[in-house]
Amino acid sequence: MEGSVCYTASFVNLSEHLRFPDLQLRKVSYCGVCHSDVHIWHRAPKLPIILGHEMTGTVHAIGNSAENAEGLSLGDDVLVYPWIGCEECKFCCAGRMDLCQRAWNPEMTIEIGCTRDGGYAEYVAVPKMKYLVPLPESIPRESAGMLACGMLTAFNAVRTAMKFIDDIMPITGNCGILVIGGGGLGLSAIKLFKYLVKTKYEKECQLLCADIAEEKLSLALEFGCDDVIHWPIGDSPEELTKKTMSSFPEGGPRIVLDFVGCKRTFTVAYKSILKHGKLINIGLHGDTAEIPLFDATTKSFGMQCVYAGTIQQMKELVNIFAEGKVTPLPYTVHDLEEALDLLLKLKAGQVKGRAILKLE
């Protein structure tokens, strides 16, 4: 659906925003272009909308009744947590904004870059101080935005996988992991697996990546994969399943992270996964998936969906990056005017690494 996406918002009138005493106004420095922006652009719950949810910037104005637990001041460098829920439901109150079901409600103004104006702009309003996380100096400003979305979601997925690995290891002594999709999230997951899992299970975990594009696979190898599997567009799910299974020492992967989420990736993931395997679904490409129940029970098949991440996880991620343990993905910096062009390129799978918009 073609919408009128306003991406050249210029200076926002300050007085308007101070009507909402809790709002914080942030001067956006950089904002990442994420595939979710492509999805939101096509299924926009609310129009017009300013896209952009991977934002870093400086505190520009603080609302009168703002609760400032972190003790932030004007000019402080911060990372914005955009997955704001409705703040009223039980999930939000328990800190699980990722489970809030109202965030996508077009009647409401909630999630930044989705139902609330976001970061493809010079300024953005953030409803509560608690959604701002201070950025340590050791983290480069340009790429830090990824920690709020791409990296955060990947971190959530990897953490989910790690719980399964801990359950599986005592029984099998080995675990093959397949990352489907070598885009921003897939590559982020590989970097995180390398630091969080391969350091502990060097030989016992095999980390592989599958993608339709060979150039992405070379990055996957560079970032820590033991091997890669090329899934050419024309190949049938049966051919891909055979290829994938034979790439693993146990005859298949035990854990699969699907960062694409289309029929073909789901089918190959399901068919190649081993007994008691766990398929982690993240990619929102958007298809129906099928599970043959009898087969699924004989395989003891398990599946866990992951969406975004909690603010607690984002803080942990900031610490990991601050210590320099994991480095950001390669990225390119662009002017705001290139936003539409980048969205089109991203949709066609032509962006390597992350594209960042510079707003300063």
Next chain:
Amino acid sequence: MADCKTMKCVKMFECYPKDLQYITNHEFPALPSEGAIIKVMSAGVCHTDVHMWTEPQKRPYIPGHEIAGSIHAIGDSAFNPDGLALGDKVAVYSLLGCGKCKYCIKGNASWCNAPPLENKALGLMTNGGFAEYVAVPLFAFLIKLPDSIEVEAAGVLGCGALTSYNAVQHAMTRIDPILSVRDRCGILVIGVGGLGLYAIKLIKALVLSKYGDRVELVGSDAIESKLRLASDFGCSKTIHLDMGCSEDEKLEKVKSAFHEDGPHIIIDFVGAKQTFNMAYKSALPGGVIICVGVHDNDTVEMELPTLIRCVIGIQAIYVGSLQQMKEVVDLVASGQMTPISYKLHKLSEVPQLMHKLKNGEIEGRAIITPHIEWVSNDTQAIGLSHFMKSDHVIFVIFFPFSIALYHFQYDMFCNGINKIHDAGDVIICTTF
């Protein structure tokens, strides 16, 4: 008895609608060097047996995978650390894959990677318990039965109860995470047949006892008469999923039965397209759908983005492990779980029973007792253990044709009399 060269059994030679064959002079099983031969005292008839009867596969074989009995012979190289002896009453863990890999020998057959044709599961791919004797390849698969469990109730623990226990254990891992973000956790059980009822009993004993009101247990079924037992065994509410209602109406019924407008944990013992659909449409964010039933081998569809946005989990369950079966035996021994109703039948009745089970004409569990000849077609001898804890009157009729049988019955009868006498029930018996 130890020098038997032949035995009675029921064997499957051809698929449905051809009957299984009752054979009186089948070859006596060879003693596995690392295992044992069990004198079968009870073998449950399970819906999986009907499934195997109707699907094409390796035949002939003796069905019966829910086995309990006494140890008749022990293999020379059997590893017997607990010192089980001849005559000890045991339940048999019958699940095997290839039987040789590190998973199979530890009783984790559901992890075995061997192709399906190499599967050696007792009573499914190799000879099982619809026989007077059965060979068990690994001694570790024998679970000693404490005196508090009647051997004719024990066989069913290895399949139905075990599968439900596996499902409930998985459900239990999700409760604390859910209660950390919600006031209450809703559990919906779809299908309250044999397995569903076991699950309800287990949830009552292991979950409701711990969490009280914070966990809501709701049972549902398409057949209204089944809901009464669901209620008796622990459901705070039941839902009739009337075939006449639309899918939307059923969904509404499910959602409104819960305090939080829906269930967090759904255990589907039916496994049809419609039940799965209802499960994922009613599941609350962060919830889990546990798939146990496989109905008619349905393929279910779901919209991935919807599932992902709600952070749903799905877990398919396949029977259980040897360790889990031991835990089930302990639960029954301690009285935390009681068996569901069953009726005893002769070995020769198996062919007719298979037809009856296929047509849904059997209530509760049908259990074959190969060594109790006195059970006639007209007389239903009901397991004493079932009534140990109830106020029923029991009619017990004896046909003491042989000394061995007589002693067996006499022991059982005396045990029964003592227990019931303590509970104050009445027993009437006649001897011929």
